[in-house]
Amino acid sequence: MHELQLASELVRLLGEQSELHEASRILSVNVVLGEFTCVEKESLRVAFEWASEGGPAEGAELRFKDSPLVGRCAGCGETFVCMEHDFRCPVCGGSPAEYVSGQEFELESMEVSD
Numbered sequence: 001m002h003e004l005q006l007a008s009e010l011v012r013l014l015g016e017q018s019e020l021h022e023a024s025r026i027l028s029v030n031v032v033l034g035e036f037t038c039v040e041k042e043s044l045r046v047a048f049e050w051a052s053e054g055g056p057a058e059g060a061e062l063r064f065k066d067s068p069l070v071g072r073c074a075g076c077g078e079t080f081v082c083m084e085h086d087f088r089c090p091v092c093g094g095s096p097a098e099y100v101s102g103q104e105f106e107l108e109s110m111e112v113s114d
Helices: 002-020 041-051
Strands: 025-034 061-067 070-073 079-081 096-101 105-113
Touching (some): 002 041, 002 105, 041 061
16 A cells, blocks of 8 residues: 555655744645556545644645646657547657656645644
């Protein structure tokens, strides 16, 4: 279950940030979650609740901002949203040379109290 590992790392990072900003409590956490990470949101919520017990993030609301899988075509350079199991460029039919978004798991922001 990689959700537990992700939640533990998130709680560690939140602890560092709360110390840095001298915050005693974290009220909410906003995470960017890429479509292609294969992270189960509910499993991550449960793991976050468990991992944050006793720390500044205990009881914090975990919110998600979804990030679609976006590729850049190797053939024509077009940037496009990859649709369900169809990663072909809608302009030329080529394959993505790189993925621009959709693989993120990032702490976007957090709301704290003193």
